[in-house]
Amino acid sequence: MAGPKIIMHNSISLDGSFKDIEVDMGIHYGTSASFGEDVHLVGANTAKTGIEMFGGVPPEEDTDFRKPERESTVPLWALVDSKGILKGSLHVFRRFELCRDVVMLVSGSTPEDYLEYLKERDYDFIVAGEEHVDLKEALEVLNKKYKAGTVLVDSGSSLNGALLEEDLVDEISLIMMPLLTGKGTDTLFANIGKNEPIELELLKCEKLERDHVWLVYKVKRS
Structure with missing residues (x-):
């Protein structure tokens, strides 16, 4: 059985932190929409x-017990x-x-x-x-x-690390925010258990509003 295309998408600081930062949701979800995720x-x-x-x-209501119609x-x-x-x-x-x-x-x-x-x-x-x-x-x-066909991963270091470790990720999309968080930073890629580096190929480098930069990489596979 074949798997879908997996794209990681995260907003991070310049030093790789994804916690305790004020993410611009308009930029974050505006860029992710271009991938046409299923x-x-x-x-x-x-x-x-x-x-x-x-x-x-909030408290559950009767409608929460039924599938929504969208x-x-x-x-x-x-x-x-x-x-x-x-x-x-x-x-x-x-x-x-x-x-x-x-x-x-x-x-x-x-x-x-x-x-x-x-x-x-x-x-x-x-x-x-x-x-x-x-x-x-x-x-x-x-x-x-x-x-x-296309799965967009919008999560933290544990799930991202597990997916990368199992060689399931096809592309990595990063919104680089113009800030540094300093000591004690929880970095997005801290939980990858691979011994060998993961090689990447740059697909996109685009300057966005508010000095954000959008990077998209393809994960190289041997």
């Missing part, structure tokens, strides 16, 4: 942080969550107008009560892997079942 892939911790940043979790051109959101971190908060994403609906990527170790929570609210989910989500398998299923 699926937006996010890790559970990044999703949880995003919820906390933008107002928390155009097929709006991307699905796939959330990697084998531990049930997002239990009780998925309706935040289901309500988001730029999300067609949510598909959960879970594993054989995912708590049964979390799976029941998903079933009760009619969330699709893909079980891949035993202890942790098998990303390669999950992406192949996304491609086959949901016609996910």
Whole structure:
């Protein structure tokens, strides 16, 4: 089974930090729209942080138990969550107008009560892997079942590192912000477990507004 095209997209400081920085959402999502993604892939911790940043979790309503009716051109959101971190908060994403609906990527170790929570609210989910989500398998299923030709990864160092480590990333898109964060920086590429460097080919270098720079690289494969 073939996998989709995977594009990492992140806004980072000049010294590689992706935390505690004020991202220009207009630039971030304006540039990502050019990729024509079918699926937006996010890790559970990044999703949880995003919820906390933008107002928390409102009470569920009756409509949150049903799939929304949105155009097929709006991307699905796939959330990697084998531990049930997002239990009780998925309706935040289901309500988001730029999300067609949510598909959960879970594993054989995912708590049964979390799976029941998903079933009760009619969330699709893909079980891949035993202890942790098998990303390669999950992406192949996304491609086959949901016609996910292009997947945009908008997440932190853990998910990005795992995808790069497994050689699943095709392109890396970076919005370089005009600032340095200094000591104690959590860098985007800190969790890559490869021993050999990952070689890249520059595809785009474009100056944007507010002194931001957009870099797009192709990941070279031997």
